[in-house]
Amino acid sequence: MGITDMQEAFYYRECAAAHENSPLGLHYAMFLPTINKQATPEQKKKWLPLAENYKMIGTYAQTELGHGTFIRGLETTATYDPKTKEFILDSPTLTSKKYWPGCLGKTSNHCVVMAQLYTQGKSHGPHMFMVQIRSMEDHSVLPGIEVGVIGNKFGYGTNDNGFLSFDKLRIPRENMLMRYSQVGRIPRENMLMRYSQVSRIPRENMLMRYSQVHEDGTYVKPQNAKLAYGSMVLIRSSIVSDAARGLAQACVISIRYSAVRRQTEAYPGGEEPQILDYQTQQYRLFPLLASAYSLQLAGKYVFNTYLEVNDQIEKGNLESMPELHALSAGLKAFSTYEASAGIEVCRICCGGHGYSQASGLPKIYVDVVPGCTYEGENTVMMLQTARYLMKCYSRAKQGQKLPGFVQYIGQNLNKKSCMSEEVALGCLVMAYEHRAARLVEAAAMRMQSLIQGGKKQHEAWNGSSVQLFWAAKAHCHLFCVKNFVDAIQAKSLSSKTVTVMKSVCQLYGVHGILENLGEFMQDGFFSGEQVGYLQRKMLALFENIRPNAVALVDAFDYPDMVLGSCLGRYDGQVYQALYDYAKSAPMNQTEIHSTYYKHLKPLINPETTSDAMQFAKL
Numbered sequence: 198m199g200i201t202d203m204q205e206a207f208y209y210r211e212c213a214a215a216h217e218n219s220p221l222g223l224h225y226a227m228f229l230p231t232i233n234k235q236a237t238p239e240q241k242k243k244w245l246p247l248a249e250n251y252k253m254i255g256t257y258a259q260t261e262l263g264h265g266t267f268i269r270g271l272e273t274t275a276t277y278d279p280k281t282k283e284f285i286l287d288s289p290t291l292t293s294k295k296y297w298p299g300c301l302g303k304t305s306n307h308c309v310v311m312a313q314l315y316t317q318g319k320s321h322g323p324h325m326f327m328v329q330i331r332s333m334e335d336h337s338v339l340p341g342i343e344v345g346v347i348g349n350k351f352g353y354g355t356n357d358n359g360f361l362s363f364d365k366l367r368i369p370r371e372n373m374l375m376r377y378s379q380v381g382r383i384p385r386e387n388m389l390m391r392y393s394q395v396s397r398i399p400r401e402n403m404l405m406r407y408s409q410v411h412e413d414g415t416y417v418k419p420q421n422a423k424l425a426y427g428s429m430v431l432i433r434s435s436i437v438s439d440a441a442r443g444l445a446q447a448c449v450i451s452i453r454y455s456a457v458r459r460q461t462e463a464y465p466g467g468e469e470p471q472i473l474d475y476q477t478q479q480y481r482l483f484p485l486l487a488s489a490y491s492l493q494l495a496g497k498y499v500f501n502t503y504l505e506v507n508d509q510i511e512k513g514n515l516e517s518m519p520e521l522h523a524l525s526a527g528l529k530a531f532s533t534y535e536a537s538a539g540i541e542v543c544r545i546c547c548g549g550h551g552y553s554q555a556s557g558l559p560k561i562y563v564d565v566v567p568g569c570t571y572e573g574e575n576t577v578m579m580l581q582t583a584r585y586l587m588k589c590y591s592r593a594k595q596g597q598k599l600p601g602f603v604q605y606i607g608q609n610l611n612k613k614s615c616m617s618e619e620v621a622l623g624c625l626v627m628a629y630e631h632r633a634a635r636l637v638e639a640a641a642m643r644m645q646s647l648i649q650g651g652k653k654q655h656e657a658w659n660g661s662s663v664q665l666f667w668a669a670k671a672h673c674h675l676f677c678v679k680n681f682v683d684a685i686q687a688k689s690l691s692s693k694t695v696t697v698m699k700s701v702c703q704l705y706g707v708h709g710i711l712e713n714l715g716e717f718m719q720d721g722f723f724s725g726e727q728v729g730y731l732q733r734k735m736l737a738l739f740e741n742i743r744p745n746a747v748a749l750v751d752a753f754d755y756p757d758m759v760l761g762s763c764l765g766r767y768d769g770q771v772y773q774a775l776y777d778y779a780k781s782a783p784m785n786q787t788e789i790h791s792t793y794y795k796h797l798k799p800l801i802n803p804e805t806t807s808d809a810m811q812f813a814k815l
């Protein structure tokens with residue numbers, strides 16, 4: 198395709214079969230990026246041409262039957278044998294079998310495997326290994342390997358998620374993913390001494406940027422073990438845009454359909470109005486439209502942050518890893534929660550036709566909703582963000598300066614809202630900052646009181662985890678609101694566009710407060726009168742957005758072939774499209790379905806059952 202931007206390439210491949218989860222999806226989304234990010238130049242030189250030309254087709258095999266979230270608990274082992282200079286991969290228990298990796302069951306002939314590294318009798322934690330699982334000649338399964346599909350799932354029907362286990366499989370030492378090898382004189386571009394030691398070792402031994410195993414099995418650990426988690430951070434940073442895309446497409450379908458669908462007399466004898474004119478339809482759909490715009494902006498921000506931080510990491514500067522992890526983990530969770538719930542509301546807003554595959558909405562839903570689970574289960578990801586927020590809170594209390602998007606932490610909580618009838622964007626941001634700061638402090642206070650009461654750290658953590666989750670969610674929500682407001686205020690948009698987009702941004706902020714009112718009012722930050730301002734503003738914004746609603750979804754510019762929807766067609770010919778879809782149904786290709794003779798005819802006309810039996814033998 199010649200498209201170099203990873204996300205753009207992903208989108209255009211998606212266009213070929215939108216929301217069908219290509220059986221090569223993991224090859225593109227995780228196998229190739231893992232080689233790019235975790236392999237040494239020599240390993241990249243060896244594997245990338247094969248992988249880019251589909252000789253090696255691979256996936257990312259980390260999750261096991263017994264462990265998905267807790268990576269350090271994975272049971273697959275890779276034990277180094279210095280005599281043969283090989284790693285022995287083994288699945289020692291039933292629960293150690295790899296289970297869930299996409300494209301694993303029947304498609305891939307290779308995978309990058311996350312396994313516990315053992316050298317000289319010691320465990321060094323999870324590391325990545327390149328493993329061939331099928332012949333590149335005839336695709337037969339290689340000895341020492343059991344692999345297959347895991348069977349039907351909630352969705353993802355076109356992806357052969359699989360299981361995989363090893364029976365003392367030997368792989369060359371060079372198959373441990375190593376980055377930036379240094380042999381003897383260090384090539385200038387490899388000056389990465391921040392986290393690996395320099396030592397003269399034979400050329401064929403790859404020193405690793407992130408970790409090293411010398412030929413005798415000596416292990417040199419990286420400065421940060423989480424560098425091995427890098428592929429997950431890349432995908433989490435990409436999932437935000439993917440979730441936004443799913444929600445935006447669902448908004449296109451449901452808002453276009455709501456402009457076509459007419460239902461119920463507006464008054465006795467009157468015309469049936471477009472259902473988009475019902476305030477309740479606007480109440481359910483317009484905030485989702487605003488959320489789609491907000492998440493698209495957040496997705497751009499987090500992916501650009503990933504690129505910047507990853508660039509620093511490549512140059513040896515790991516300082517921003519914690520921020521990137523907290524941002525990508527939290528926004529991945531926040532965006533997939535919001536998008537999944539929003540797509541379901543869009544489906545319901547389309548009535549019966551929304552429940553048809555013809556609407557395109559079920560496919561979008563089952564494509565987006567697993568994002569709440571994969572690449573880090575959402576609650577766990579929110580708690581990872583909360584872990585970072587707690588560290589920021591204690592730094593703020595010690596008077597330390599905090600990075601940009603957490604500077605609100607530790608602020609004075611005695612102030613009241615500046616909200617007036619106008620509902621200024623600045624007052625919206627202040628409200629979200631206050632809510633997040635208050636929830637972060639409340640979680641920290643809860644932890645402190647439990648510890649002072651004698652609880653151990655891990656008991657205090659678990660005993661505060663609901664409040665920690667609330668704090669992380671509020672933090673992500675603040676990020677999305679502030680990022681949206683910054684985009685509106687920074688953008689040099691035409692005055693008309695700014696006016697329309699300012700209304701959309703205002704609605705996103707106002708609706709978020711009204712849907713989480715308790716968290717904004719618990720400490721009296723808002724008065725009842727100010728809540729009234731917000732309620733009236735929301736209804737006014739519905740009227741304000743209504744004339745531009747279809748234009749706002751058209752602006753996403755998704756072609757009909759990507760939407761795959763009879764309801765969301767650009768030409769609005771919904772009913773003809775639904776009828777054509779029905780007529781083309783395979784079961785309608787014969788007037789009487791074959792099952793009539795075998796199952797119905799004996800009931801309806803038992804006397805002629807023998808005919809049925811004749812037919813059944815055909």
Ligand SMILES: CCCCCCCCCCCCC/C=C/C(=O)SCCNC(=O)CCNC(=O)[C@H](O)C(C)(C)COP(=O)(O)OP(=O)(O)OC[C@H]1O[C@@H](n2cnc3c(N)ncnc32)[C@H](O)[C@@H]1OP(=O)(O)O
Pocket residue numbers: 203204207222225226257259260265266267268269299423424426427429430432435436439518519522570571572573574577581584585
């Ligand atoms: C290319 C573009 C494509 C676009 C496509 C978009 C969508 C396409 C979807 C593709 C299909 C995806 C298919 C799915 C694939 C998968 O699901 S792969 C498997 C994913 N699995 C996970 O994500 C597992 C989740 N678990 C974890 O990440 C970790 O176990 C954990 C929860 C983070 C805990 O790790 P642990 O080692 O136990 O660390 P802790 O003890 O909790 O923390 C220690 C410190 O480490 C810090 N940290 C943790 N992780 C990272 C990280 N990734 N980066 C940086 N730092 C990290 C953590 O913050 C702690 O720091 P301190 O607080 O300072 O101690």
Ligand SMILES: Cc1cc2nc3c(=O)[nH]c(=O)nc-3n(C[C@H](O)[C@H](O)[C@H](O)COP(=O)(O)OP(=O)(O)OC[C@H]3O[C@@H](n4cnc5c(N)ncnc54)[C@H](O)[C@@H]3O)c2cc1C
Pocket residue numbers: 223256257258259260263264265266267296297298299353358567570571572573574575576577580
């Ligand atoms: C469609 C799909 C595709 C996938 N593709 C791949 C792939 O290609 N490669 C791969 O390796 N994996 C893949 N996975 C697996 C996925 O990464 C895991 O399912 C995910 O990491 C969650 O882990 P788990 O299933 O063990 O859930 P668990 O961790 O068992 O979660 C179950 C519940 O326990 C809770 N929980 C767990 N730990 C904690 C904690 N510390 N604190 C609080 N609550 C906790 C969770 O919040 C959740 O509610 C895929 C999964 C799906 C659904």
